[in-house]
Amino acid sequence: MAAIRARTDGAAGALVEMDRSERDALAALLDHLEPMAARSPRVTPPAYPDEEQLEAEYRHLTGPDLEAARTLAIATMRRTIQEDGPATALAPAEVEAWLRGLNALRIALADEIGIESDGWEEAVPPEAHARPPYAALHALGWIQEELLAVVPVVAGPATG
Amino acid sequence: MADRISAPERTEAPAGGTAAERDRPWEVVVWNDPVTLMSYVVFVLRRIFGYDEPTATRLMLQVHHQGRAVVASGPRERAEIAVAQLHAHGLQATVARP
Numbered sequence: 251m252a253a254i255r256a257r258t259d260g261a262a263g264a265l266v267e268m269d270r271s272e273r274d275a276l277a278a279l280l281d282h283l284e285p286m287a288a289r290s291p292r293v294t295p296p297a298y299p300d301e302e303q304l305e306a307e308y309r310h311l312t313g314p315d316l317e318a319a320r321t322l323a324i325a326t327m328r329r330t331i332q333e334d335g336p337a338t339a340l341a342p343a344e345v346e347a348w349l350r351g352l353n354a355l356r357i358a359l360a361d362e363i364g365i366e367s368d369g370w371e372e373a374v375p376p377e378a379h380a381r382p383p384y385a386a387l388h389a390l391g392w393i394q395e396e397l398l399a400v401v402p403v404v405a406g407p408a409t410g
Numbered sequence: 411m412a413d414r415i416s417a418p419e420r421t422e423a424p425a426g427g428t429a430a431e432r433d434r435p436w437e438v439v440v441w442n443d444p445v446t447l448m449s450y451v452v453f454v455l456r457r458i459f460g461y462d463e464p465t466a467t468r469l470m471l472q473v474h475h476q477g478r479a480v481v482a483s484g485p486r487e488r489a490e491i492a493v494a495q496l497h498a499h500g501l502q503a504t505v506a507r508p
Contacts, residue, residue: 292443295502297493304505312494319498353450353500360445368444368474391447398449405460 254396257339264345264400266330266338273331276393279386280331280355284324287358293320323351345401352394359387434508435483438492440469441502442477454499455481458492480506 253267268276287293294316298304326347330338340348360370363383371379378384440451448470455466459482472479482492489505496503 292502293500295497295504297490297497297503297505299504301507308490308494312497316494316497349450349453350499353446356445357443357500360443365444368442370444387445391445394447395449398447398453403453403456405456405458 252393254393254400256400259339261339262342262402263340264397266340267336268331268338269336277328277331279390280324280328280351283355283358283386286362287320287324287354288317290358290361292357292361293354320350320354323347323354327351342401342404345397348397349394352390352397356387356390356394359383359390363387436486436489436508437480437506438482438484438489438496439478439504439506440473440481440496441504442473443502446501448474451501454496454501458495458499483508 252269252272255265255267257263257265294313296305297308297312326344330340330344330348374384379388440455451470451473452463452466455461455469456463459466461469469479469481483489484492486505493503493505
């Protein structure tokens, strides 16, 4: 059973414990969801929704960097998931990549399902939460929540 | 030879309003997203703006209950950089005119 803990070597970051089948399932989910993230409007929201010219300038300035950062975050997840062994030690930058990647994938999935407002958990039958796509949304959210529980916040300029 | 540059016959306020309007800070607005974790929003607000946990939690709850919250304000360029950082973390954020 997967678990996420503080690192046992005293270093900052997190320790992700997953067996091979869990790693394979998560890797498959990444492969499935990454193209959705690339085309999801909610993953690349506007900065100036009502100002066409400012928005065009913003897109021009930031679009490629934001896309590259998302691609790198998901690539970092994929690389670390595929490491051998029962536990993978993540450095703080890798934890942040996981947090960003997981968030993008969950938003893309929510976009695909059509979740647009609060209360969506109650809007579907309880048994639906145990099946795809909701099960995937919850599983990715669980990983994100567990990572947040073990990593301290380091304030500072975000990279990418 | 070019004509001498002359002063315009009448002056108008530059685009974007009066100097006083341009000096007013622009707002960084974070919008509610139904699947983004509350704990993640707190993490990102602390990470980007250096807020303490109570401040970040108060802003997150405002986003959650009211649909939006102004999380920072300042010159347009700085507000835009903050929004780009929020976008890099996957939050729904916009720059709003003063």
